[in-house]
Structure formats: C-alpha cells, structure tokens
Amino acid sequence: MPKILVVGGGYAGFYTAWKLEKHLRAGEAEVTVVDPRPYMTYQPFLPEIVAGSIEPRHAIVPLRRHLKRTEVITAKVTYIDHAAKKATITPDVGEPYDFEYDHVVVTGGAVSRTFPIPGLADQGIGLKTVEEAVAIRDSMLDNFAKASHLPPGPERDRLLTFVVVGGGFAGIEVFAEMRSFASALLKFYPQIEFDDVSFHLVEAMGRIMPEVSLETSHWVLKDLAKRGALVHLDTQFASCVDGNIELSTGEKFESDVIVWTAGVMATPQIVRHTDLPIEERGRVVTRADLRVGTDDEPIEGAWAAGDVSRVPDLTGGGVGGYCVPNAQHAVRQGKLLAKNLVAVLRGEQPKDYIHKNLGAVAGLGLGTGVFQSGKIAIKGFPAWVMHRGYHGLAMPTWERKFRVFWGWWNNFFLGRDIASLSALQHPRAAFEEFAARPKPPAPAEDKPENSSDEKAVEKKADKPVTKSADKAPAKKAPAKSTAAKKPAAKKPAAKKPAASKEAEKDSADNVA
Template structure:
C-alpha cells in the first residue's frame, strides 16, 4: 500500500459496481487529483450471470472473472476486508489476508459490497447446500455433479446410486432456473459416456416458495419456462419450501421426502451483513439508504449502489408506483456504477449531482443450450421471445455486458468452439484437495514393529 497526500477515494468491494465505479472515476479524474483505492477479499471480479454456464462447462471459469489489478492499473488494489468505518475520523479498518489489521484514512467512500446468499435456519443446509454466488461454487458444483455420475456408474448399491442421481435446486428465480437448465444439459450429455447411467435414471427437482418461476420475465414467459423444464423431466414444486436436508435427506413442506447428494441453494440474496458495522443509515432489509443521486442519506462524502443499496426507482415512481426501489440486477448495477462515478467526481469538485433514473429494458434468461426466454421493453411495447432466439439474445446481451474486451473475446471464443467441439465432461473433484495424493506419498512411513527377542535357550550343562 502506498502513502499519498492526495485525497483518497476508498472503494469498498471489487464486484460489478466497485469495478465499474472505479473505472469511471479514474476515467473522469484529472491527473493527480486523487488516489483510488479498491479493497476486496478477492483479487478479481466475478460476472455472476455467467456462473450457470461456467458450471455447465460452456465457458471456461477463468473467463468469467476479471483481474482487478489488470483492469485498474492506476488504482491501489488491496486484498482484504474493510471491517469497520469510523466516519468521525474518516478512517477504515482493513483486515488483510495475512498480518495485522491496519487503519486506512479516506476522504470519499464508495460502498459496493454487493449481496450474499439469503439463507434460513434450515437443519442441514449449512453442511449440505451449494451456493451459486462465486466462481468457486460454480466449479465445485460442476465437479460435484460429474462425481455423482461416477459414483452411480461404479456402485451396485441401489440406495447410494439413487441418492447420487437426485439433484435438488431451491429457488426458481434467474439463478435457480438457469442453473437447473444448464446442469440438466451437462448431466444429459455426460450420461452418454457412462454404461450404467442414463438420463432416465436421474431426478431433477426445482423448489420455490413462490407460485411461479422466473418472475423477472413476466407470468407468460415464466409459465413457458416452467413447462419447458418439466418437458425435460425436471420436477417443479411451487408454493413450497424445504424444511430440512440433514445428511442429504430432503424434506419439503408439501410432504415430499427424497435423498440427494446435491442440494443447490439459489433462493435469493441479501445485503452483505458487514454493512451493519459501518454506521451507515440502513433500510428495513439491511440495504444502505441512498438518495436518487446515489449519495448515502445524511452524508456528503459517501456513495453506494448495486445490490447493497436501497436506490429510489425514479422511473417506476413517475409511472405511479409508490415507494419503488431499483431491483438488484446487472442492468441497474452497470448504470448505477457509472452514475456514481460521475456524481462522486462532481461532488468532489463542488458541482451539482444528477439523479439516477433508468427505465427497465427487459430481461433475458438462458435455460440450457439453445433454450431461453427474453422480454425486451421498447417504450410501451414489450417483445416476448422464447426458445433459440431468446437464447441468442441472452448470450448477446451478457456477452457484451462482460467487462473488458479481453474477457468478451474469450467468452465468445468459448461459445464459438462449442459449436464445433463436444462438451467437456471431465470431473476434477480432486481439485478440492490437490495436495492429498502428494501428502500420502510424502508422509513418513510408520516405523516397523520391532519383534520381541526370542528367549534364550538353556545352555546344556
């Protein structure tokens, strides 16, 4: 970490908002005007809409993440966590990956911690559940699913086999529906290479507490998505929830009980709980309360945006929706990050700030290879697409929204190669503990047991 007497703009979080806000600030800032410091536990940003495709092997995991130091060469990038913020002294406490925590003074603050998985105190969930918020979880899910096929193919125990081939997904929003669609595609393709496993042997279950899936694309397309997944053999249980999953024994509210080795949890998100230690004004659900300018209420040097912020949706309010807030999606995050960067520069220079307003442009979702739904909003007209064309819209939109041309090109190259090459179905389950085999080879061998000395024979007299 370098020291500087220039004003410091501290960006807490290197996710979608943190990355784009820092890029915007660096672009708008005059030379030597301020120092931009980004603090995040990871040295990369993850483009979360691509996690289902990474789990299915459609995109290389390395291409779904963007290295912060490479994209922000003019910024300080610190790998660690901001644990507390002292607003009176304008000092943040940073806990690095190793070593003692230290204090970092700042003049302007951007809060972009994002969200974490919203969970409930369900028995067994912490031990059995697999989330889908990071690239590590997507890679782990892919390896885990293929490992279950390996188990089922090699065992003669019907109970073990049934448990291995049962896959339960909780949450029917974008993340849940897209993940079950992609993983079902992966398992279907992989089964072709197993002599004792067929798609008919597998059981896919999607559970949601709401009465529909894919609410973001509207009821008609949501119903189409439901019928499409059911046509592929996915069991969908709506208006129900999971009561417990101890040792993989899943109990649903509707009375259904199954044994499953794979329980994927995508039932929504909540603001990062670290926000409660920052002394910021929070909304009823834990979001940072911001004005329409993205400035935190009651401050003139703190801004927030994205999934951890409660931002007034001015476009919806103008349309007559009272107390509307911007939904937590990539569409708003990208635009809010740019508006935040502009407003921070304006605030730093003493100029007036602009209010953030954005009308919903629609939503797209992929449900596996060549399958998807899309709703495009053009003025007062809504264009609804489904099937292959919607899938192209999904890939086109998110491909162009991927940060940096380096990553855009790599993602499109992955997709192009997939048109000509078969899907990879290699399980790298050993990646979870890569040193295990070396440890077994290198650990000291146990000392051989020393035989007791034979008793001496009596000497002949």
C-alpha cells in the same frame, strides 16, 4: 490529493474504480479498492460455468490487470468509521490497520440469504461465486462416475438426484443448465438412462421468474417438464439433514447436490460494522444521486451502490419503490457514481440515477432461452442467441469479451467441457499419498528380565568402583552378565544358585 476508498470489487465497485480512472485528471485523486478476492465475478455466467459451457477463469475480471491506476488491496474492510473518515482493513496476513480517506464508496455486494432450515448449512451450496459454480459442476460429474458403477437402488438414485431451491432468474437458469448438462453426459455413461436422473426445483411462491410475464413463465415450466424436470410450486423446503430432503408437501427423497438460490442479502460484514445509516433490511440508506443519507440530509463523503445499497427507483418499477438487487442496476450505478463523485470533487452537482428496465433475458440450457420486454416475448433458440449476445457484450473489457466468445466458438466445434477437477478441493492429496517420510526409530531389542536386573546391579556396583583404585571386581561383572544371556537349557540347573551366591559375594565385596 483526495483519497477515495472503494469497499468491494464486484460489479458496482469495479465499474466505479474503472470509470474513475477514465474521468479523473492526473493527480486529481487517489483511488484504492479493497476486496477479499482480487477479481470481479460476472455472475450471469455462473450457470454456464456449471454446465461446462464457459471456462471459469473467463467469467472473472482480474482487478490488478484492468485497474491500472488504482491501488488494489486484497483484504477485508472490517469497520467503517465515517465520523472519523477512517476504515479498518484486515488482511489475511498481518495485523489490521486504519486507512484514512476523504470519500468512501460502499459497494460490498450481497451474499446468499438463507433460513434456519435443518441441514441446509451443512449440505447446501450457493451460487454467488465462481468457486461455488465449479464445485456444483464437479459434484455432478463425480456423481455420474460413481453411479455408473452401481446397480439400481437407493444409493444410485441419491447420486443422480439434484435439487435447486428458488425459482427466480438465477434458480431457473442454473436448474435448466444442470438439466441440459446431465442430458449431454448420458452419451458418456451408457450405464445411465435419461429416466434415471431426477431434477427437483422447489419454489415457495405459486409461479417462477417474476421478472417475466405469467404466460412466459408457463412456457418455461412446460419446457422444463419436457426435459423430465420436476418443479414444486407453493412448496417449502423443510429439511435436508444428511441429504434427506423433506418438503412441506410431505414428499421425501435423497440428494447429494442441493443448490440454494432463494434470495440474497447485503453483505453483513459491511453493514453491521459501520456508523453509516442502515435500513431495516440491512442495506445502506442511499439517495437517488448515490450519496449515502436521506433526501433532506446527505452524508458528505459517503457513497453507495449495488446490492448493498437501498437506492430509490425513480421509474416506479422497483419493488417497494427501490431498485432490485441485480447486475443491471449495479453496473449502471457504478458508472454514474464515478461521474457524480468527480462532479462533487470539481464543485458540480451530481445527477440522480434513473434506469428503466428494457427487458429480461435468460438462458435455459444449450440452444434454449427466453426474452421478455413489455408484452413482447421471444422463446427458444432466438432468445438463447440474444442471451449470449447481450451478456457476451456486457462482459467488461475487450480482453475478457474475446476470451468468452472464443470459448463459445471452440465449444461449437469441440463440445462442452466435461472434465471434473474435484481434486482441487484437496490439492495436496496426491503428493501426501506418495511422499517419502523419515523412518520411525527402531524399537529397542527385548532382553531377558534377569539380564536387566544384573545390569542394574552392575551399575550400582560400578559407581563406587570408579572412585576406587581397585578395578578388578568391576571386570568380572560383564562376564557374569554375558553368561546370564545364554539360554537356560544349556546351563546345568545345579550351577544357578552358585552363580547367584557368587554374584552376591562380588557385589558385597564391591560395596565394601
């Protein structure tokens, strides 16, 4: 039976395995998915997780629950040797081992692309995982709680200043959701006023959201300005050492929460450890039919899709002639890849990937959104409804759809969640604080120096006595030692030399 190895369980990887289960006949092939995380993350929901509008667990799809006929391995693929059709799997526990396959599907996804900006690696946080979204939300809640106890000043201003770097779709969405969330928190913290909270978006280009028209992006800027958010265009993020922000314009301020959304790159762990062809930007060279290789020479048994791949955009709308790394392409490529792989197994020809983007929709906080399709632009509340409807239905599996829509319905009546779970970062802290521990051993009692000296003499004297039949002198030593422990004030000073001479005499007798 052919073995199919899917490297990565994100959008493309999950949909490939999910659709393979649908299209493969019983016993036609074995499918294995390897990913360090046992779930797929629906990333368009991450901004709403930050804003407390979606329960974090509802935005993920557990692989083992929904891939019923696929083997799921929670581990990393650390090398792909396609010449030998072998991959090295490295689990968290145990030794690495080789996995032989007939077809490999590379869908390792992407990670945040950063630059060597001073302080960024220590102070910044990305927005690619559920864990990062939860951490941003908890940081905002903790900062509000701390700031409510402080008088106006630099320390308070630092806690209530939030920065987002990157003006693409992800950056604008999380920036707007954070601003909306902060405004909703004010009623719970009467000590903090609207003007006390500062939001800064830093974008190196002269505009935001290149996926929409220039007019629509201007409307978004005006909407953000009404909410008191500052957008720095044509500005470089220069430094953030210890939270001290420096911009290329010379502006300086302090912040504890710095969210980085300025681009992504193919997962280095995958593309740097394989003999598959990699292009200059670090993506797997992929044909339009999703097979790895060039148009003239496909590589047999190797496939790729999603952010880790460089797939030609046959509609002509892609950047540089290739599909941009986003969820729409990853999902659709995964579905087609499954069909093409099954077709090749059955001796049929695969089809090329062609998808024309019909539009873009973004949520800008509770009740506000924007939609763009060609020259048609919808703004405000209708666009927000479209945003939720589209992404709610795009969430894989009906089980996860129900959880998401049910959460939105509850929030409509109960309001968004404002509970901070920052203690999850150190879950054993409470247990360690009150846990009973063994008592340390009691320290030895302090004794006068002359007592220790006399005991040393007694030990030396006792050693030969144990071999001798005469034990009478040995019985006198403890008595003298006991006498030596008595306070000096109660003993006549004149008797001290006599006692010393007598001890020396007994010691000499014992030695003799």
